[in-house]
């Protein structure tokens with residue numbers, strides 16, 4: 501039976517933040533799609549107009565590095581969002597120890613992530629929930645950002661569903677200090693955490709609570725102080741932490757190149773106003789230098 505007279509339902513892909521996700525065939529195009537069924541729960545009046553208007557904006561957000569929102573419709577009291585189908589995600593790739601990630605692979609994943617981010621930030625749309633399982637990978641290795649803008653429309657997911665605690669590991673310090681006004685820097689911080697995870701093949705800052713998360717951040721980069729971050733003392737949940745000094749960044753990323761370390765340090769700048777933007781990160785020499793050089797070196801080793 502068809503949903504909305506158009507989609508042929510296939511198997512369930514998983515249970516996500518907002519509800520169940522299933523595979524389907526779009527009979528209009530023949531394309532395989534993923535349909536996210538969003539529980540509207542308490543909002544008895546159904547989807548409000550603000551949400552619908554924002555969803556309409558997301559449909560306009562088209563880039564090679566953003567999962568396309570193909571369609572959105574209400575059905576049996578749930579909101580259905582139809583996305584292009586992707587084979588796997590970056591979390592699965594990072595965890596699979598049979599997959600070798602060369603420096604060129606890591607660079608390429610970071611370039612695609614930053615391109616997707618820069619595109620959306622230019623249109624003033626924040627992701628707010630960047631983590632490796634939101635970076636979907638297609639059959640040809642192309643990476644696209646999923647769930648763009650949903651956190652804003654449907655509320656911060658991790659407060660409503662306990663299985664979402666992992667999102668904390670990617671949370672920027674300004675959010676942990678309770679900032680109500682924040683910007684694109686929260687996505688850049690999260691992308692830095694993903695970069696770190698690609699390099700070390702395990703989540704970088706694994707806090708067990710919001711306080712512990714800040715502790716992990718300070719242990720890695722040294723305690724944030726108002727001299728580096730003037731707005732810090734004005735944040736709602738600001739408390740003074742005992743000062744700890746930062747270990748050399750190199751000691752945390754033994755395998756990273758100097759260019760990679762330099763970009764990481766700029767993505768992990770405490771003051772969100774001084775933090776590198778996604779666009780600037782794309783222009784950083786780490787992202788700009790030629791990928792093919794690694795292929796050449798590999799080739800030479802066969803001679």
Ligand code: ADP
Nearest residue numbers: 513514515516517518521534583584585586633
């Ligand atoms: P979470 O909220 O935990 O990130 P999601 O709601 O994004 O989870 O997705 C739930 C499940 O559906 C996951 O297993 C995910 O891999 C799968 N999924 C989500 N979007 C897509 C898609 N566009 N293509 C294929 N699988 C998807």
